[in-house]
Amino acid sequence: MLDLPDDILELPGRSPVARDVARRAGVSTATVSRVLNGSAGVRADKRDAVMRAAQDLGFVANGAARALSTRRFMAVGAVVPNIENEAFVRVLSSVQDRLRQAGYTLIAANAGYDLEDELREATFLLERGVDGLMLVGDIHHPDLHARIARSGIPMVQTFSLSQEHPCVGFDNAASAARAANYLMDLGHRRIGVISGLRKDNDRGGARVTGIAQALAARGLRLAPEHDIEISYGIGGGRDGFRQMLAGGVPPTAVICGTDQIAFGAMIEARARGLSVPGDLSVIGHNDSDFSPFLDPPLTTIRIHSAEIGHAAGDHLIARIQGRPAVRLTEIDAELILRASTAPPRRDAG
Amino acid sequence: MLDLPDDILELPGRSPVARDVARRAGVSTATVSRVLNGSAGVRADKRDAVMRAAQDLGFVANGAARALSTRRFMAVGAVVPNIENEAFVRVLSSVQDRLRQAGYTLIAANAGYDLEDELREATFLLERGVDGLMLVGDIHHPDLHARIARSGIPMVQTFSLSQEHPCVGFDNAASAARAANYLMDLGHRRIGVISGLRKDNDRGGARVTGIAQALAARGLRLAPEHDIEISYGIGGGRDGFRQMLAGGVPPTAVICGTDQIAFGAMIEARARGLSVPGDLSVIGHNDSDFSPFLDPPLTTIRIHSAEIGHAAGDHLIARIQGRPAVRLTEIDAELILRASTAPPRRDAG
DNA sequence: ACGGTTTTTGAAAGCGCTTTCAGATAGCCA
DNA sequence: TGGCTATCTGAAAGCGCTTTCAAAAACCGT
Incomplete structure (x- = not known):
C-alpha cells in the first residue's frame, strides 16, 4: 500500500x-x-x-466496516403482508421503538399477501445481513424457514400463535369466536362473515374457523352465502355485504376482517335501507382511529398492535444478544363494545 | 492466518x-x-x-463486506415526521417500489415533528452508510444539511418546494389557496382553517398563508378566531372546530389540514346541529381512503403521494448512479370536489 | 506451427473497523 | 528506589468482498 x-x-x-x-x-x-x-x-x-x-x-464511523468486523449489522428486518395497513404500521412502529433503544435499525419490507414475494423480500433482507427477522403469521413459503435457519439469525412470528416457531400474537380463532358468542348472546342466529383474502393468511382463516365453530357449538351454522371473502378496504366491505345480500336470507349480524371492511358494510347496509344496529349488527377488527367516530360507533376487536410490536422487538433483541426469550407470547385481543351491535329485531327470526 | x-x-x-x-x-x-x-x-x-x-x-454474499468494498451500501434512508401518517406511508411505499427495482433498500425513520429528533434519526442513518436520504419539508435542524453534505450523499426533500435544495413536491400555499378560491367562488365569506401543528412544519404553515393571501386578494381576511392549530387526528378536528365556534361568529366553511381533521370537524358540526354542507362546507387534505365514503363525501385536496415517492426515488437513484437529475419536480395537488362543499345559506351573511 | 492478439483468470491489495496480544507505562508497597 | 502488578496502548491480523494487474490461456490469420 x-x-x-x-x-x-x-x-x-x-x-x-x-x-x-x-x-x-x-x-x-x-x-x-x-x-x-x-x-x-x-x-x-x-x-x-x-x-x-x-x-x-x-x-462518522463506517457502518459497513463495523458490521464486517463485529459480525453484527445492528439491524433487524420485518416482512409484513401490507405495509400500508394500519395494524402492521403500528406494529412496525412499535418494534422500531424498541429496536431503536437497543441501537438497532428496522428495515421493513412488503410481501403483498404473496408467499413467493415474502420469500424474495426475506431473502433480500437476509442478504443485507440483518441480525433478526420479524414475520407475520404462521404460513410461509416452504423454503423460508430453512433459509432463515441457515443464516443462523433469530426469527419471530407475529399476529398469530404457532406450535413450531417463536411467536407473539393472539388466538385469532378464539377472539373471533368471542365476537360470535357475544352476538349470539344478544340473540342473533344468522351471523355472517366478511373477511379479507384468506389465501396464505392464517389470521383470516382462523377467524372464520373460530366463528364457524362458535356457531356450531350452539347448534347454528355459518351459511356459505354468509361467508364472504373479499379484498381489503372500504370498497371491499361494500362489495362483500352486497354479495351477502344477494345470497338470499340476510344475516342479522356480520363480523368483518377489518374496521375498513366493517365501515364498507355499514355504508352498503345504509344504502340498502338497513339501519345499524337496528337491522344489522356489525363488528370489525383492529379498532382503527376512525372506528369510535363512525355512525354508529363501531364495535370491534382491538388488537394490541403496540404490545405485539414491543414484545416482538424485545424477543429479537434478547435472542440477538444471546439472552433467553420466551417462545410464545400471547397478547390478548379485546372486544370493544360500541353502538354498532344490538339485539336483533323481534321479527327477524 | x-x-x-x-x-x-x-x-x-x-x-x-x-x-x-x-x-x-x-x-x-x-x-x-x-x-x-x-x-x-x-x-x-x-x-x-x-x-x-x-x-x-x-x-449468500455478506452485505457488509460488499458494502465496504464497493463503498455502496445499497440503501437509502427516509426520515418522515410521522411514520403512521397515511400520506407519508404512501410515499414511503412508493419510494421503496422504485428503490427495490434498482436493488436498493429503504430504511425509514420517524422524526415525530421534532427537529432535534429528525437530526438524530438522520445522523443515525448516515452512520449506517445510506447512499441517499429523503426528507420531508424544507425546515430542518440548522446542522442537518451540513452533516449530509459532509457525508457526500444525495438528498431530496419532499412535499414542499425549496429554493435551496433538490425537492419533489407541490406548492402548498397555492393549492390551499385554490381551495379557498373555490369556496369564495361558491359565495363563502367567512372561511376558517383548522391545521395540524405548524411549528417546524412548512407545509402546514404555507397552507394557512396561502389561504390568508387568497382571502386578502378578495378583500377578506382570515379572522384569528377562525385560524385554529391543533394536534392531528379526528379528535383534533373535533376540538378544533369546537374552539372555532367558541370564537364568536361561526364560519360558513373550513379548510382542514388533513381528512382526519376534516372528519372530526364534520362530526363536531353535526353534534352541534349544523348540517354539512348546508350550514358548513368542509374541505380536507390528502384524499384518504375513507373520504369518499363519509357522509357527505369529503371535498379534499388530493396529494399525489405515489407520484411524489416515485419521483423522489428516481431522483435519488439517478444521483447515486451519477446521472443528472432535475433539482425541482412539481407534482400538482388536485382539488377533488365532493359533496361536503356547497354555497352558503342565503341568510348566512 | 507460430507470433500477435484478445480473453480469461488468479494473486493480492485494499475497503475501514474491531480485537487480540504482547510490550510499554503507571502505580504501589516495602 | 526497586520490583512487581495492574493499566494502557499500538501493531497487526482479520472480517468477506471487489477490483486491479499481470500472467495464462485461447484464438487467429498466415
Missing part, C-alpha cells in the same frame, strides 16, 4: 476515517475504536483527545 | 463465504465475484460451476 505522508492527508473529498482521527489525536486506531465504543480502560487525557479529534473532523 | 486444509471446511456452524464457493467450483474468489455480479467475461463452464457451487452451498 502506498502510505501517504501524514501531512498531505486533508484531501477534502474524502470523509474522515478512524485513521485520521487517530493521527489527529496522536493515538492508534485501536484506541480510537476503544474510545468511540465501550471506552473501557482508556486514560482520560487520551480519551478527550480522541473525542475532540472526532468532533473536529466530523468523524 | 491459520490456513485450514481444504478438506475440513464443512464446519456446520459457519455460513459459507465466497472462498468456499471458489474452492468448490475450483476457481478463485475473483471469479466467484465476477459471476455473482456482472458475469462479464467469464467462460461459460466456469460460470456454471460457480453458480452450481453457490446454489449447493446456499451461499
Whole structure:
C-alpha cells in the first residue's frame, strides 16, 4: 500500500476515517475504536483527545466496516403482508421503538399477501445481513424457514400463535369466536362473515374457523352465502355485504376482517335501507382511529398492535444478544363494545 | 492466518463465504465475484460451476463486506415526521417500489415533528452508510444539511418546494389557496382553517398563508378566531372546530389540514346541529381512503403521494448512479370536489 | 506451427473497523 | 528506589468482498 505522508492527508473529498482521527489525536486506531465504543480502560487525557479529534473532523464511523468486523449489522428486518395497513404500521412502529433503544435499525419490507414475494423480500433482507427477522403469521413459503435457519439469525412470528416457531400474537380463532358468542348472546342466529383474502393468511382463516365453530357449538351454522371473502378496504366491505345480500336470507349480524371492511358494510347496509344496529349488527377488527367516530360507533376487536410490536422487538433483541426469550407470547385481543351491535329485531327470526 | 486444509471446511456452524464457493467450483474468489455480479467475461463452464457451487452451498454474499468494498451500501434512508401518517406511508411505499427495482433498500425513520429528533434519526442513518436520504419539508435542524453534505450523499426533500435544495413536491400555499378560491367562488365569506401543528412544519404553515393571501386578494381576511392549530387526528378536528365556534361568529366553511381533521370537524358540526354542507362546507387534505365514503363525501385536496415517492426515488437513484437529475419536480395537488362543499345559506351573511 | 492478439483468470491489495496480544507505562508497597 | 502488578496502548491480523494487474490461456490469420 502506498502510505501517504501524514501531512498531505486533508484531501477534502474524502470523509474522515478512524485513521485520521487517530493521527489527529496522536493515538492508534485501536484506541480510537476503544474510545468511540465501550471506552473501557482508556486514560482520560487520551480519551478527550480522541473525542475532540472526532468532533473536529466530523468523524462518522463506517457502518459497513463495523458490521464486517463485529459480525453484527445492528439491524433487524420485518416482512409484513401490507405495509400500508394500519395494524402492521403500528406494529412496525412499535418494534422500531424498541429496536431503536437497543441501537438497532428496522428495515421493513412488503410481501403483498404473496408467499413467493415474502420469500424474495426475506431473502433480500437476509442478504443485507440483518441480525433478526420479524414475520407475520404462521404460513410461509416452504423454503423460508430453512433459509432463515441457515443464516443462523433469530426469527419471530407475529399476529398469530404457532406450535413450531417463536411467536407473539393472539388466538385469532378464539377472539373471533368471542365476537360470535357475544352476538349470539344478544340473540342473533344468522351471523355472517366478511373477511379479507384468506389465501396464505392464517389470521383470516382462523377467524372464520373460530366463528364457524362458535356457531356450531350452539347448534347454528355459518351459511356459505354468509361467508364472504373479499379484498381489503372500504370498497371491499361494500362489495362483500352486497354479495351477502344477494345470497338470499340476510344475516342479522356480520363480523368483518377489518374496521375498513366493517365501515364498507355499514355504508352498503345504509344504502340498502338497513339501519345499524337496528337491522344489522356489525363488528370489525383492529379498532382503527376512525372506528369510535363512525355512525354508529363501531364495535370491534382491538388488537394490541403496540404490545405485539414491543414484545416482538424485545424477543429479537434478547435472542440477538444471546439472552433467553420466551417462545410464545400471547397478547390478548379485546372486544370493544360500541353502538354498532344490538339485539336483533323481534321479527327477524 | 491459520490456513485450514481444504478438506475440513464443512464446519456446520459457519455460513459459507465466497472462498468456499471458489474452492468448490475450483476457481478463485475473483471469479466467484465476477459471476455473482456482472458475469462479464467469464467462460461459460466456469460460470456454471460457480453458480452450481453457490446454489449447493446456499451461499449468500455478506452485505457488509460488499458494502465496504464497493463503498455502496445499497440503501437509502427516509426520515418522515410521522411514520403512521397515511400520506407519508404512501410515499414511503412508493419510494421503496422504485428503490427495490434498482436493488436498493429503504430504511425509514420517524422524526415525530421534532427537529432535534429528525437530526438524530438522520445522523443515525448516515452512520449506517445510506447512499441517499429523503426528507420531508424544507425546515430542518440548522446542522442537518451540513452533516449530509459532509457525508457526500444525495438528498431530496419532499412535499414542499425549496429554493435551496433538490425537492419533489407541490406548492402548498397555492393549492390551499385554490381551495379557498373555490369556496369564495361558491359565495363563502367567512372561511376558517383548522391545521395540524405548524411549528417546524412548512407545509402546514404555507397552507394557512396561502389561504390568508387568497382571502386578502378578495378583500377578506382570515379572522384569528377562525385560524385554529391543533394536534392531528379526528379528535383534533373535533376540538378544533369546537374552539372555532367558541370564537364568536361561526364560519360558513373550513379548510382542514388533513381528512382526519376534516372528519372530526364534520362530526363536531353535526353534534352541534349544523348540517354539512348546508350550514358548513368542509374541505380536507390528502384524499384518504375513507373520504369518499363519509357522509357527505369529503371535498379534499388530493396529494399525489405515489407520484411524489416515485419521483423522489428516481431522483435519488439517478444521483447515486451519477446521472443528472432535475433539482425541482412539481407534482400538482388536485382539488377533488365532493359533496361536503356547497354555497352558503342565503341568510348566512 | 507460430507470433500477435484478445480473453480469461488468479494473486493480492485494499475497503475501514474491531480485537487480540504482547510490550510499554503507571502505580504501589516495602 | 526497586520490583512487581495492574493499566494502557499500538501493531497487526482479520472480517468477506471487489477490483486491479499481470500472467495464462485461447484464438487467429498466415
